[in-house]
Amino acid sequence: MDRVARTEAGGYRDRLLAGAVSCLQEKGYARTTARDLVAASGTNLASIGYHFGSKDALLNEAIAAFFEQWTERVEQTLFAGRPGSARELLELAMRALIDVFEELRPQLVLCVEGFPAALRAPALKEKLAESYARCRTAGADMLRRAGEQFGVELPVEPEVLVSVLVAISDGLMLQWLLDPAATPDAGQVVAALAALSGLIA
Incomplete structure (x- = not known):
């Protein structure tokens, strides 16, 4: 060629x-x-x-690409600041996951619509599972690097923390699409997590 x-x-x-x-x-x-x-x-x-x-493979790739781009945005946010504690590091991550909903609304709708389709399309299900796996791996690596660079000691294993943060982000994404005004922002989420930690410590 x-x-x-x-x-x-x-x-x-x-x-x-x-x-x-x-x-x-x-x-x-x-x-x-x-x-x-x-x-x-x-x-x-x-x-x-x-x-x-195929057409379906193209659509699947487009949905997966959004996950990749969002992960890159989180990385840029984490390393643009200089957190001095695990809480500050967590809040930076949550800002990149939650406080961007308004900006990313069309892509969020696309993402949510992909989930039910994936239940009946094995290829899409596999593609989304791969995207989540890459997100967890990349997120854990980011947290390790951030912890070392900024001297922040993470309270739990990075892989566990990333899985929980993604679950919180996904759940809030659904709530925000239905009722944006009632959805907490990153600061409120971190405060709630800190309060829960105090209750169960």
Whole structure:
């Protein structure tokens, strides 16, 4: 493949992913067709098969890409500040997970709509499970590096902490989509966790 062809192929893949995100946000997982994807991306039907194998594989990749991008945002937030305690480190992480809901609303809807679809689509279920696994691994690594860099001693194993933080974020994401005004922010969540810790210590 010559340089022009390689450039075009790479451009088509990116355009297909962008088109898939647009379609998923507008129509949802079940209602998005291959022709919708072609129209949104300005590509052609053959390019879907060439780059992703199928329409469903393209949609699955688009959903997984959002998880990856969100994980990267969390990392940038953690290492942009200088927390002096485990609580400050936790609050930084929660800001990147919770206080961004308004900014990420279209992607959150896309994410939530992917869950019921995954229950009936083994390939999507596997893709989302892989995304969560990468998120846990990356998150644990971030916390270890942050703890070492800032001299913060983590109160529990990083893998356990990341799983709990993701569960809290996912649950609050659902609450926020239904009733934003009643959903606590990162500071309130950390305060609540600290209060619970005092009750059960």
